[in-house]
Amino acid sequence: MTQISVRVDGASYADDVEPRTLLVHYLREQLGKVGTVVGCDTSNCGACTVHLDGESVKSCTVLAVQADGSEVTTIEGIAEGGELHPMQRAFHEKHGLQCGYCTPGMIMASIDLLKNNPNPSEAEIREGIEGNLCRCTGYVNIVRAVQQAAGEMSSTAGAQA
Amino acid sequence: MTLTEDPTTTADGPAKEVGNARLRKEDARLITGKTTWTDNMVLPGMLHMAFLRSPVAHATISHLDVSAAKDRPNVVAVYTGQDFKDEQGTIPCAWPVTPDMVNPGHPSIAVDTVNHVGEAVAIVVARTRTAAVDAVEAIDVDYENLPVVLDMEEAVKDGADLVHASTSSNTSYHFVFDAGEAGTGSDTDAAFRDAEVTVSRRFVQQRLIPAFMEPRSAVVGVQGDNYTLWSATQIPHILRVMGALTTGIPEHKLRVVAPDVGGGFGGKLQVCPEEILALLVARRLGKPVKWTETRSESLMTAHHGRDQIQYIDVAAKKDGTVTGLRVRLLADMGAYLRLITPGVPALGAFMFPGIYKFPAYRFECDGVFTNKVPTDAYRGAGRPEATFAIERIMDELAVELDMDPMELRRKNWISAEEFPFTTVAGLEYDSGDYEQATQAALELLGYDELRAEQKRRRESGDPVQLGIGISTFTEMCGLAPSRVLGSLSFGAGGWEQASIRMLPTGKVEVVTGSTPHGQGHETAWSQIVADELGVPFEDVEVLHGDTAISSRGLDTYGSRSLVVGGTAVVKAAEKVVAKARKIAAHLLEASEDDLEFSGGKFSVKGTPGAGLGIQEIALAIFAAHDYPEGIEPSIDAEAAFDPVNFSFPHGTHLCAMEVDTETGFVTIRKYASVDDIGTIVNPIIVEGQMHGGLAQGIAQALYEEAIYDADGNLTTGTFVDYLLPSAADLPTFHTGNTVHAATSNPLGAKGVGEAGCIASTPAVVNAALDAVRHLGVTDIRMPLTPERVWRAIHQGGDGGDRAAEGSNAYGGARTTESGIEEAAQ
Amino acid sequence: MIPASFAYARPTSVDEALQAIAAGGEDVKIMAGGQSLIPVMRLRLAAPETVVDLTRVTELRGVREDGDSLVIGAMTTHSDILRDPLIAQYGKLIAEATETVADPAVRHRGTFGGALAHADPAGDLPAVALALDAEFVIAGPGGARRSVPASAFFVDYLTTALEEGELLVEVRVPKLGEGWGVRYEKFNRVAQAWSIVAVAAAVRREGSTIAEARIGLTNMGSTPLRATATEQALVGADVSLETVTAAAAQAAEGTEPSSDLNAQADYRQHLARVLTGRAVRAAAGL
């Protein structure tokens, strides 16, 4: 067992974990952050995507011990003050989800994409979420959602500047 | 784009919800992570199950010692097939397609022989999942190999090795539909004898894996002799009946709940061995248990789909008029018959004639056992196979006759005036207009410009060639009239149930027997009820997926939910209004006949303004202080609906495809489709269903294939080798609709869940062939891997078999020993 | 799945790391980004006794200049590479190949050194390193350092010149500046997948002739390979479609690629020729 302390969605946690515990299992089983899910065992599907110190990672391919001292943001931590994140709203408004299983990871990957490229082209969006598989939507509406969020987020960013 | 005038916007009367692009109610929890996936469930004292699975395809278990695993820390129990052999029964098969179908039985856990890689051999039950998984490695097991049967064409030969020693051959059944004999068509042999032209082909429908994103999961709670099974299933109602029959738990002591379910596509239309075993283990230990599969476990052991060899012959006149169709199938059952394994190809039997007026038709199918995981429903179930075969061979016939492939189709399809039309397979197609959909699709694609570009590229010898593929299809949806199912020996009916509860505050609960897993029932049903009862959309809550709440139902598959389940909701609402009418008449002191109901309000004809809302009536009848004598104090109602016919969505799908002749790489340039799915309740949801179906149908054509090596190991055992397309691999789809209401249900809906998946596969393959046919290519086997396309262009043939070895990522991980093993180097 | 149990060490310097490796017992695995190692451990294809995690060894992370060379720390992540100004200026071939590796989330964790030490023949960076004649700086027990050329580093399938107890510290590659054109031509079936075949080409033109050509092949054998015959045919030749096509036709000479469900050996060889032609044409500005 190794002692870790980690901030997840704004709250601090201190726990003993086995080094082999994957971050996603720690989030789900020890912290009850079940919004983040597991879809594969080869790091292909992206369902488990969270932000670790502000960057998207596949939380099934990071050990919980590696998050020691870090800040983790999950799908449960991006709505602020009861307001949905623009990306969450866009997924809803553009029907970017059906069963919703890929959605937490897809939203977290999409937010990361816009952080690095606030005005992506359609091709850049498609490549930016290539690590996240969706079996339901055929991706067209996911792409539209990311486009809508990009428009909104860059205009509010512009207004603030 | 919608062509026909939207039938839902009426000139007068309140704005309708049906037809409205309502955003989905179910999204709120899904986009915030506040979901209830089965694997999220934690019960006090819950134990975890992990399986030891067979690494060999066919063997007797010669030695099995679990004692070391039992001694591992935190392990509570370890079971083998011997422990459950007397109580596990057999996984049910609800569809004996012929009276003499051979069903060798399907144990949930192997007792003395294993028949496919991945079959459960032992179960570890432990305090944590980690402890369970660790202890699996301590189990000592030896196998004595038996000959492995993999190839269907070999398996049906005389003297072939047998999958099941208890049977006399590997053929489970021989199913025949002959239109001549059935009286729905003329003699097929004569049609071929007299034919001016015949074309014969052998097509391969590769094995596919449904690959829903949420892995299967089951949790069993125990309360005395009552059990609750939470499962990531499409079919809680069917699972309850079958689970009770299989385990002997009385049906009234078994509750099944499907909480949020992350996709199914037919893959969760099953009574899974693991669900049965979870019940048996929970009963044995009197403790709650959980099982959640890993992805590699899922790919290896959840049922697969498709896997047919199709021999198809078409007879025609020189002018292109088709005169006969003959289909022979070998359908791979895998090692066992699961819930509707044998029925999937039989369901397709009626769809091979497609939209064409064949006078003669004969269909034969052999269900064949092999040492692979069983096949069963996968999106479209039988109909994609049929559509593929007919749409591919129509192109081949066009080539043979040197006709334009669209002209050939046009010459033979049912024209708009001919509906309703009874086909050679005996089905009555309800409504549609193939020409209209086709014209719209041609425009949407920009057909003429693309044909011109194709010509330019061909003339200049461009290494990248362009092709356009066509699929004009129909499918049968709205499963199903119960009597028809009965005539096909299906073990259940095809009705659906709904009830509506009017709460005192005027809010409405709708209970549906259709269990969604991503389709948006909560939203669509709310729209229907809002219209029927004239209540606000927001005031409706849709309950589903729990047999304690929705006691009767037949769940979601076969594009049936809206058509059958939605109609049941309409019927229940009509009953609510009828009951409320009596009370309204009483309270308004008017005769029932003088009341009209509009916008949620009863009013006396000729005196608008005054009146009584149905939500007020709900409160009045809750108080029940003043209501007519002789009726019950409730306006709640329940209804079951059994359709009298299927519905027949149709559409025209066009794919423009670029083929790099130097590498064989194919790229979809543009995809356009126009579908007629009848009345559209929610255009956003419809578009989404189309997109998702297209992605899956295209993926069959281009990417997906479950491959077994010569020993029966699944080499596509992870997402590294079983390729699902990502956003970067698919184009934007251009979709549209025409609207011809279905005639078999009051909503006029036809069903949309499978259309994209059924129609797109042949359009894509036809497009690739159209691009390279002038280079001598006549067929390319699915999926169109670059290697196959390249070989077909440069070496002839259909591209041939792929090598069976997995790719070397992760050391060529493949499913063998208890999940995964490194490829031999 | 869940990895088998292991002991875990998280050193903060190279010296500490070497000690942890030495003390880790029989079966020690070094973990860089974990993007290959963790999946392999989850599938229980690897079950090391000890994992030595390098993510906190900051001295291993980053890119610097040293005369005519770029020096890339083993723990520099793929996304570090893509953001690095020195790489953008002198290491375009590395950047092009790195962009094709996996997906953004994997690139946030996966490292340059890890990808090379892993030596997956389908991995994209080994062929680039080989084409560039990279020098691998390796630290051994006690801290002694040695340098191994790329031609000797890749020994076999998933096997490198790294000995037990050793650690890859950094990789030196020549700066490719003025006059060099590059192209990484990758062929795979879906965006996220490993290469079926890929070709890394760097070409230096002097006027209308090719002065230097470096071509590395991905997944054409158990190790990355150089397309030596093609390189030789190109050097001194005119920059023309004909010479490039003729030279590319020799790209598969001496290769023994594997056959798997994505491609059989003969098709891989064909791809190598086609992709080499494309890569060289692009690199030469044709």
Ligand SMILES: Cc1cc2nc3c(=O)[nH]c(=O)nc-3n(C[C@H](O)[C@H](O)[C@H](O)COP(=O)(O)OP(=O)(O)OC[C@H]3O[C@@H](n4cnc5c(N)ncnc54)[C@H](O)[C@@H]3O)c2cc1C
């Ligand atoms: C979904 C997915 C797709 C991918 N696609 C591609 C792709 O298209 N192309 C591609 O090239 N790669 C691909 N990868 C692999 C990716 O590039 C990995 O990042 C890389 O192979 C390993 O880097 P790492 O830092 O994660 O190494 P790790 O996984 O930590 O280690 C890999 C191996 O190298 C050893 N090692 C690491 N660092 C050192 C060191 N400093 N000294 C000695 N030994 C060391 C480890 O012991 C281990 O054996 C993919 C990975 C995933 C999960």
Ligand code: FES
């Ligand atoms: S669960 Fe993490 S990538 Fe699939």
Ligand code: FES
């Ligand atoms: S919405 Fe179901 S997997 Fe994406």
